[in-house]
Amino acid sequence: GAVVSQHPSWVICKSGTSVKIECRSLDFQATTMFWYRQFPKQSLMLMATSNEGSKATYEQGVEKDKFLINHASLTLSTLTVTSAHPEDSSFYICSVWRTYNEQFFGPGTRLTVL
Amino acid sequence: SQQGEEDPQALSIQEGENATMNCSYKTSINNLQWYRQNSGRGLVHLILIRSNEREKHSGRLRVTLDTSKKSSSLLITASRAADTASYFCATEEGAQKLVFGQGTRLTINP
Numbered sequence: 001g002a003v004v005s006q007h008p009s010w011v012i013c014k015s016g017t018s019v020k021i022e023c024r025s026l027d028f029q030a031t032t033m034f035w036y037r038q039f040p041k042q043s044l045m046l047m048a049t050s051n052e053g054s055k056a057t058y059e060q061g062v063e064k065d066k067f068l069i070n071h072a073s074l075t076l077s078t079l080t081v082t083s084a085h086p087e088d089s090s091f092y093i094c095s096v097w098r099t100y101n102e103q104f105f106g107p108g109t110r111l112t113v114l
Numbered sequence: 115s116q117q118g119e120e121d122p123q124a125l126s127i128q129e130g131e132n133a134t135m136n137c138s139y140k141t142s143i144n145n146l147q148w149y150r151q152n153s154g155r156g157l158v159h160l161i162l163i164r165s166n167e168r169e170k171h172s173g174r175l176r177v178t179l180d181t182s183k184k185s186s187s188l189l190i191t192a193s194r195a196a197d198t199a200s201y202f203c204a205t206e207e208g209a210q211k212l213v214f215g216q217g218t219r220l221t222i223n224p
Contacts, residue, residue, distance in 0.1 A: 105156040
């Protein structure tokens, strides 16, 4: 099956800095990837749909200028949290939709903003 | 938006017992999926049940779907310590986007 990796697995940064998270589809060319955010002991919330070669589609309430998504190739999507603040601390998970109803999730990236 | 409500939010049972988790949703669906998440990890797909199915089995997992009540249940039989995790139901909200329930945190005590 498709394997999805994320890098880094965890990151700690100072408030005001930017952090880039990578999501790679290791054995499948994905035109679409998804980014989710999960706060402690809560469910996953879809943030945006990453589209290869075009602009990402953001969910309502997600600031596109704060969460920059770049899907430059069929195997890589990046999420950059710009000017991160403590409230951005969360678990970020990407996913790849391979075929109908078959979605694979990355292992997640834990972001802690001090 | 959160489609599903899961019940209970937390469940603690002894190893070997059965665990039942419930999920309710609000809109019409084509299918419903269940995922497992170990602490601090990504999600693992467990099972998918289509709207025209009422019950589905996979190993020790049994999923039911009642579209008239807009609800689903996940039964794990003969639980093991390794089943300790959070379990989420998810429905598809158009264009491959999944909407997850709040999840049930399951703890299996040895």
